[in-house]
Amino acid sequence: MATPQTRTQSFTDQLKLVLESSQDPAAIGHTSPLAAPYFLGNALHGIEPTPRSRGQALCDEITRAVESLWGGPLSPTGADMLDAAQSENDATGARYACLILELNYFKTRFRPAPRTQAEIYHDILHVSRPTHDRHLRAAVERLAAQLLQRLRPAVRAEQPIAPPTLVGRDSLLAEIAAQLRQGRSVSLTGPGGVGKTSLGAAVVDGWDSPAVFWYTLRPTLNDQAESLIFALGHFLHTQGASTLWRQLIADGGHIKDAGLALGLAISDLESLPCAPLLCFDEMDFLRPLTLDQPNLQHTQILEFLESLHSHTALLYMGQRAFWPSDDHHHLEGWALAQLAEWLTTQGIDYTPADLEGLYDYTGGNPRLAELCIAYFQTGVDTSIAAVLEHLPRFQALLPLWLRLERRLPAAERRILELLSVFRSAAPADVWLAPDMPARMNGGEPDTETQTAIQTVHDAFQQLLARRLVRLDGLGGVTLLPALREVVYGELPVERQEALHSAAAEIRAVRGEYTAAAYHLVRAGQPEAAVQLWYPHRADEIVRGEAGSATAIFSQISQRRLSTRRAKELALLRSELYTLLGESARVVDELSDIDWPADDIATPQAKLRLGQAQESQGQADRALELYGAGLDAVNNLLGQSAQLHVQRSYTYLRRREMDTAWREANLARFHAETMLGVVQDQRGDYATARAHYLCALDLAQSMNYAPGIAQTYHYLAMLHGRRLEMADALPYFEQSMQFYGQIGDRVQTEYVRGNLASAYIQARQFDLAVEPAQRALRFFQAMGNPFRFAQNASNLAEAHAELGNLAEAEHFAELVLNQEEPQSHPYALYTLGTVYKQRREWTRALAHYDQSRQMAEANDDTYLLAFAWRALGEVHAAAAAPDQARPPLDLALELFQRLNIDEEVRATRAILAEVSDSRPESTTQGVP
Numbered sequence: 001m002a003t004p005q006t007r008t009q010s011f012t013d014q015l016k017l018v019l020e021s022s023q024d025p026a027a028i029g030h031t032s033p034l035a036a037p038y039f040l041g042n043a044l045h046g047i048e049p050t051p052r053s054r055g056q057a058l059c060d061e062i063t064r065a066v067e068s069l070w071g072g073p074l075s076p077t078g079a080d081m082l083d084a085a086q087s088e089n090d091a092t093g094a095r096y097a098c099l100i101l102e103l104n105y106f107k108t109r110f111r112p113a114p115r116t117q118a119e120i121y122h123d124i125l126h127v128s129r130p131t132h133d134r135h136l137r138a139a140v141e142r143l144a145a146q147l148l149q150r151l152r153p154a155v156r157a158e159q160p161i162a163p164p165t166l167v168g169r170d171s172l173l174a175e176i177a178a179q180l181r182q183g184r185s186v187s188l189t190g191p192g193g194v195g196k197t198s199l200g201a202a203v204v205d206g207w208d209s210p211a212v213f214w215y216t217l218r219p220t221l222n223d224q225a226e227s228l229i230f231a232l233g234h235f236l237h238t239q240g241a242s243t244l245w246r247q248l249i250a251d252g253g254h255i256k257d258a259g260l261a262l263g264l265a266i267s268d269l270e271s272l273p274c275a276p277l278l279c280f281d282e283m284d285f286l287r288p289l290t291l292d293q294p295n296l297q298h299t300q301i302l303e304f305l306e307s308l309h310s311h312t313a314l315l316y317m318g319q320r321a322f323w324p325s326d327d328h329h330h331l332e333g334w335a336l337a338q339l340a341e342w343l344t345t346q347g348i349d350y351t352p353a354d355l356e357g358l359y360d361y362t363g364g365n366p367r368l369a370e371l372c373i374a375y376f377q378t379g380v381d382t383s384i385a386a387v388l389e390h391l392p393r394f395q396a397l398l399p400l401w402l403r404l405e406r407r408l409p410a411a412e413r414r415i416l417e418l419l420s421v422f423r424s425a426a427p428a429d430v431w432l433a434p435d436m437p438a439r440m441n442g443g444e445p446d447t448e449t450q451t452a453i454q455t456v457h458d459a460f461q462q463l464l465a466r467r468l469v470r471l472d473g474l475g476g477v478t479l480l481p482a483l484r485e486v487v488y489g490e491l492p493v494e495r496q497e498a499l500h501s502a503a504a505e506i507r508a509v510r511g512e513y514t515a516a517a518y519h520l521v522r523a524g525q526p527e528a529a530v531q532l533w534y535p536h537r538a539d540e541i542v543r544g545e546a547g548s549a550t551a552i553f554s555q556i557s558q559r560r561l562s563t564r565r566a567k568e569l570a571l572l573r574s575e576l577y578t579l580l581g582e583s584a585r586v587v588d589e590l591s592d593i594d595w596p597a598d599d600i601a602t603p604q605a606k607l608r609l610g611q612a613q614e615s616q617g618q619a620d621r622a623l624e625l626y627g628a629g630l631d632a633v634n635n636l637l638g639q640s641a642q643l644h645v646q647r648s649y650t651y652l653r654r655r656e657m658d659t660a661w662r663e664a665n666l667a668r669f670h671a672e673t674m675l676g677v678v679q680d681q682r683g684d685y686a687t688a689r690a691h692y693l694c695a696l697d698l699a700q701s702m703n704y705a706p707g708i709a710q711t712y713h714y715l716a717m718l719h720g721r722r723l724e725m726a727d728a729l730p731y732f733e734q735s736m737q738f739y740g741q742i743g744d745r746v747q748t749e750y751v752r753g754n755l756a757s758a759y760i761q762a763r764q765f766d767l768a769v770e771p772a773q774r775a776l777r778f779f780q781a782m783g784n785p786f787r788f789a790q791n792a793s794n795l796a797e798a799h800a801e802l803g804n805l806a807e808a809e810h811f812a813e814l815v816l817n818q819e820e821p822q823s824h825p826y827a828l829y830t831l832g833t834v835y836k837q838r839r840e841w842t843r844a845l846a847h848y849d850q851s852r853q854m855a856e857a858n859d860d861t862y863l864l865a866f867a868w869r870a871l872g873e874v875h876a877a878a879a880a881p882d883q884a885r886p887p888l889d890l891a892l893e894l895f896q897r898l899n900i901d902e903e904v905r906a907t908r909a910i911l912a913e914v915s916d917s918r919p920e921s922t923t924q925g926v927p
Helices: 011-020 025-031 037-044 051-070 078-086 094-106 117-124 129-151 170-181 196-205 225-238 243-250 258-271 296-308 336-345 352-362 366-376 384-390 397-407 410-419 436-442 447-465 481-489 493-508 513-522 526-542 546-553 563-580 583-591 602-615 619-653 657-682 685-702 705-721 725-741 745-761 765-782 785-802 805-816 821-837 841-857 861-877 881-898 901-915 919-923
Strands: 185-189 212-216 277-281 313-318 327-330 469-471 476-479
Touching: 011 051, 011 094, 011 129, 025 051, 037 051, 037 129, 051 094, 051 129, 078 094, 094 117, 094 129, 117 129, 129 526, 170 185, 170 196, 170 313, 170 327, 185 196, 196 212, 196 277, 196 313, 212 225, 225 243, 225 258, 225 296, 225 546, 243 258, 243 821, 243 841, 258 296, 296 313, 336 352, 336 366, 352 366, 352 384, 366 384, 366 397, 397 481, 410 447, 410 469, 410 476, 410 481, 410 493, 447 469, 476 481, 493 513, 513 526, 513 546, 526 546, 526 563, 546 563, 563 583, 563 602, 583 602, 657 685, 657 705, 685 705, 705 725, 705 745, 725 745, 745 765, 745 785, 765 785, 785 805, 785 821, 805 821, 821 841, 821 861, 841 861, 861 881, 861 901, 881 901
Parallel strands: 185 313, 185 327, 212 277, 277 313
Antiparallel strands: 469 476
């Protein structure tokens, strides 16, 4: 168990242990929590549930993750891998990472395999031992991120477990199901423990379609509007309706426009082929504590749910209804006959006096009855009547638990205590396979350890039999909600902290970093929480964890942290506040911290602070901050060049003259390249071209092939942006030629895809098709969705402009099937063009407008101008000039702001044609 002084083990640590056993899938299946159903999830579909099969499934997923990093199937021999990886000339490259993993762990391609690590770093890689170890750590971290991306779902779906028998609820179950099938909203209320969740689970179990969404509200975990919308968007995506999900991905996991999200959710719900059911449990957590101080997040959730009424069936569960619904059912406890029936189904012998006494004590409350029977099954008392003699004379969960706790064996109490700190389902393999840590850390456990392991396993099985804990069918386990609160509340603070520390370890080794950070904060380890979460913040935000993370990290005081962690906390909080649009809090967060020019975090801090000031109308202050950020960037770039210079001096002192000369020129090359990029982005193309040509001369003088290929690419893109295709084409060809010579197929096809983009910008659509098709085939084969979507989007646009409408529609749909948001609005625009050419005005209008909405959300002014103009053209084509003018006027304004003279002239010509239309035609148009 972790203590405040120990470092929390991470998913990367756990993956490294798996890699060290990669030749033995059976051992992995026996020892690693990553081979358990909780982590592997759908990767186990159709696989035999044995340790060896699970271990092999994990190894197969790791192999696929490595191939994704490599860019396709790995080279067949070690020599080929070495050549391909070293051609990147970058020890941090993806292929170098695969090479170093192959040498240290997989050992299948080098023959003979290196026998010692010294052979790896001295004889093969020609680096020092510290350098090798640093690169190996980076490679494992890179693989860990790729594996998490493959295996961890964006949202862990809830799956309520219907009880084996539902006593006394058959008629109510049928009535609620009938109302929901009519698309109505139904509220199910009643006191705690009366069986609302069980009845709701039974409704779900009998629902006619698989489109069921269950969401249990839990404070600080998911009681934010963003968390709900993200989970709902993922659910709809799994059901084949992905409009909301695409927008969420486009917005980086953040809800920029709640109104847009609601509209997209409703559209997706109505497009599902089968009737959906949305269920919301523990609604009481949304009740405002006081009417004059409502929780804004809870209010937003309630408003969102109310807006879904009449669009889908809704089931709400809570103790007292304070939300609107079409139908309301209040659930009471069992009658005496129903309690008797339940006892019979549990195989409990009882007398009439036992039944009467149990009914009088519990009032027919199923939860209290279950705990009384669990108390009875501890075996001390011989009858239910004897059990009741030991209980307090009033109904209360706490006294009943305190008496039950004293009768439970210590192993069972420890499991319940640990489960009480989890806010959602915990991995069941912690207790179903408790020998995993012992085996992973030291092979076969000794006899004493084996006895302890068996005790834990038996205790967990006994808790399942007592129905105090429940498996969720997805590899997780939960403690009864009300019992969780009682158990946790009775723990001393020190015990709570120790258990939270253990829970953090359990979450972290499975890559659940936000949940682990929560437990670390509750364990009194805020420093460890920031250290664990900060490197993974981008991935966690994209996974919809921003709301939960904000609730966690907003409670940490910077004064409790070291200087480094305090800065990381400020940066991550400012990023979360930026997503919420709270610019004032961003300013407060960052302004009081000293950001020196040589701090690698300074450019990011100054950029975010400047953006916050600008949003508050402080343009002068924002410009000052942007300048400070640029000074910091230049300082860091200067340090990079200085490193090359220092390496050159060192080689010079060692009389390695050629290497010293090369290092000095590499410093010059990188400096000239960066100067070219800066001028290129500023729009000073002449100066940028001069810097690029100087960099090219330096690369050629060193015969530095990657630098030559890169510079040719920069020159090609520069001329392509200026529509100077005659100058751009030779550079494109030379860049691809040099990348081909060094065996970098990925960069070759990347350049080819950009060549297609340049042809499209120059409106040479027929010439764009062939390079885009070749690049598309390559990136499809290597499983790169970003480049695949980019080239499919190019093909869609080219075919649409060439009049090949079926092909254009096909490639646009391919783009929308990829979770690559930057391409979606362009694909929607292309589909609008397809439907416009087919004179399907309504569909054209819908797709152009969706493209416009996404362009607005993404601040893509360029696409927004074209989308507004296209909307105007559709109305004009449908003989509705009055409806055409407003979007055309907006398009003209945007094109003027962008200084695109050709498009300004074209838009004015369309406006002139609209103005000449006959007045009597304005009554037509698109609805």
